[in-house]
Amino acid sequence: MTVHVVVLAGGAGTRLWPLSRAHRPKFLLDPGTGQPPLANALARAVQLADPEHVRIVTGRAHAADVRAVAAPFGVTRVLVEPLARDTAAAVAFGVASVDDPGAIVVSMPADQLVASGAQTWRDVLGEAVRAAAGGALVCVGVVPDRPATAYGYAHAPAGTGDGARPVAAFHEKPDAATAASYLAAGGFYWNTAIMAFRAATFAGLVRDHAPSLVPVLSGATTWDDLPRVAVEPAVVEPAAADGRVLLVPARLRWNDIGSWTDFPGASGGVVAVDADGCRVLSGDRRYALLGVRDLLVVDAGDVVLVADRARDQDLRRLVGEVAARWPDLL
Structure with missing residues (x-):
């Protein structure tokens, strides 16, 4: 079973302004760790797939910087989006470059810091890849250790232990009281936006729920008419409503550096x-x-x-x- 990785290197990172700018977005900004988050993402990507099966989706303005960060990892496939159209189009663009419909694709943001905790990255993603082989779209959800209000949540209450379980619903960033209730209830996980799926599974979900993105999967060269929409509301959330999304709980050290509160510098x-x-x-x-x-x-x-x-x-x-x-x- 061949695994491919799509690293999404986009977005303006305005929540880290004024250090993050249009010319230096969050994924290229050193958050005090000695390297940009993109390097962290690529180090994890090459644990899952051969470098030739890793591709980075980014914008034209950042392509040169992205290639420079990617070179030490042996990653050379940089896919340049014609226009920025948010993560739904970016994931579809990456999947379109995978020529094996049966291959497993792992999609992951370039602007997070992830390290081993009670589990290792390889173990968590190995579980996600195995679950995706059965035809589901599989999300990675971090087991929360505090009632965080800065993250979206996935509710996946069924089952015990670390195995994949169905996602009942996704929830936007909650207020403090709601976040506390999630922590007390259990079965709620921080949504990392890290996913695994068969290439054919994602293509089918796009046809079912986001048909306007079908031209991206077929190699369309113009993006002017594409909607600007994130992959969660466009594809993942309606797929969950159809019972086609699983979640693998993760006990990892995870930081999406989504605010100055989370900035490690x-x-x-x-x-x-x-x-x-x-x-x-x-x-x-x-x-x-x-x-x-x-x-x-x-x-x-x-x-x-x-x-x-x-x-x-x-x-x-x-x-x-x-x-x-x-x-x-x-």
């Missing part, structure tokens, strides 16, 4: 007096804090973000205002 040079709960990320500049609480300060050189740490999920609203006034800062 260390604070910069700070002297603080009566300043609690503040986080400063800077380059060479030094900061002195007095009598402030729960501030987030991110110094990108040409602009400094100062925010309430509790509001980091609202950053896209601010970026919209910045775009209107200072488009050069995006």
Whole structure:
């Protein structure tokens, strides 16, 4: 059984503005680990498939940087999207490059950090690949250790242990009370957007639920009329409603770096007096804090973000205002 991997290297990463920009999106940004998340993704990809069976879907503006990151892993297949149309089209574009309908495809974002926890990456994905061989679309869901409000959840209550189980529903990012209820109830998992499926299975789900994407699977060269839609609402959620989606629970160390709260970088040079709960990320500049609480300060050189740490999920609203006034800062 041949395994192929599609790594999705797209998106603007506005939730990590001002360090993440159009020319340096989240998957190319070093989050303090010494390498970009794309390198982490490729290191995991080549554990599952030969490098010639790994391809990266990205935009034209980032293709050169993506190739540079991919070269040390022996990955040379970089698929350049004609236009950015979100993850549904990106996954379909990657699947279209797999010439074996019976092959297993693992689709994974390029902007996450994943490491072994109670389980290893290879063990979790091995279970997902085996489940996908039976014809299901299989999601990887991380077993939550806290009532996180920054992640979407998958509800897969049936079964015990680590085996694949049916997904009953997907839920968007919850409020704090709802997230706490998920944790207490059990059977709810953080949706990682990592999936495994037969190439033919995904093509069939596209025909059933997202027919506007069929031209991508058949090698269409124009994307102007394609909808801009994520793969979850376009394909995965309606497939789950049909009983065709399974979930493999994962006990991994997983971070989608979806906000400054999740950013692993260390604070910069700070002297603080009566300043609690503040986080400063800077380059060479030094900061002195007095009598402030729960501030987030991110110094990108040409602009400094100062925010309430509790509001980091609202950053896209601010970026919209910045775009209107200072488009050069995006």
